[in-house]
Amino acid sequence: MKEDRSSSNDRKYSNNAITVYWKPDACVHASYCYRELIEVFDPGRRPWVDLNAATNDLIIATVDMCPTEALTWKWNDEKKNKTVGAEHTNHVKFRRPELMEEEKPAVNEHPVSVKIMRDGPVVIKGNFTLISGSSRKEVTEGILSICRCGESYHKPFCDGRHRKTGFNG
Amino acid sequence: MEEKKETGIHTEVEIIDSGPLRISGNFILKDLQRDKESVPGELFLCRCGKSSDKPFCDGSHKNK
Numbered sequence: 001m002k003e004d005r006s007s008s009n010d011r012k013y014s015n016n017a018i019t020v021y022w023k024p025d026a027c028v029h030a031s032y033c034y035r036e037l038i039e040v041f042d043p044g045r046r047p048w049v050d051l052n053a054a055t056n057d058l059i060i061a062t063v064d065m066c067p068t069e070a071l072t073w074k075w076n077d078e079k080k081n082k083t084v085g086a087e088h089t090n091h092v093k094f095r096r097p098e099l100m101e102e103e104k105p106a107v108n109e110h111p112v113s114v115k116i117m118r119d120g121p122v123v124i125k126g127n128f129t130l131i132s133g134s135s136r137k138e139v140t141e142g143i144l145s146i147c148r149c150g151e152s153y154h155k156p157f158c159d160g161r162h163r164k165t166g167f168n169g
Numbered sequence: 170m171e172e173k174k175e176t177g178i179h180t181e182v183e184i185i186d187s188g189p190l191r192i193s194g195n196f197i198l199k200d201l202q203r204d205k206e207s208v209p210g211e212l213f214l215c216r217c218g219k220s221s222d223k224p225f226c227d228g229s230h231k232n233k
Contacts, residue, residue: 111208112180112196116224119202122190122214124182131183144182146190150218156184168204169215169224 013053020063020073022049028069028145029160031120037062043163067123067143119167121145121158132156190227191211200224 010024033041039053040109063073075081088102111128124144128136145158149167153160193211200206202224212225212232219229 084175096191110190112182113192114192114196114198115200115204116200116214122224124192124196128179128180128182128194131181133186139182146184146214147216148214148218148224150216156216158192167218169218169220 013049013051017056018075023070026068026085028143029158030067030123031117032065033062033071089144120162121148192214
């Protein structure tokens with residue numbers, strides 16, 4: 001039986017070996033996917049994901065860079081998913097080594113990661129207090145993607161507009 | 170010049186109204202555009218896209 005708790009916007013794409021899952025609601029427009037592998041992840045194309053445009057190794061490495069659950073992947077052969085261990089089936093944790101580093105358990109002492117994305121937003125990851133006007137909110141292991149181009153329709157958050165306006169910065 | 174600020178382990182992220190993004194405390198800045206990494210303690214990041222000192226705010230948002 002298939003678990004179905006996905007929102008209607010969610011999509012999945014398959015080739016003969018893997019399936020990539022796309023949850024647009026989780027996307028913070030960090031833009032790793034199309035910067036790393038535009039052949040496969042092309043936001044200007046429909047459908048925007050083409051799993052036959054690169055090797056599976058490359059696709060997997062790129063999906064693993066996604067800082068959120070927006071892009072995840074699985075082997076089509078369920079047996080293979082089991083034999084590669086829990087960290088691989090939990091795709092959110094299955095990352096490139098340098099991205100794994102940020103997720104080591106020493107929660108509170110661990111510095112917050114602030115990444116300036118190339119021609120894109122600033123992506124903030126970790127535990128911090130978010131202040132806006134007079135409101136203060138404690139964020140635990142959160143991910144925030146803040147607009148740097150000034151063009152987002154959903155300020156202060158990035159909505160991907162930098163790509164359309166050709167932001168350079 | 171290594172200026173280490175004792176800001177404690179707590180990190181604050183402040184969206185300044187019609188202004189920059191202020192971040193202070195325990196954080197690592199990784200600038201993938203300029204391939205730089207630093208531990209500034211506090212900084213103000215441009216949110217308007219007009220700064221000539223990106224990613225930092227230079228006050229350009231005020232000259233509309």
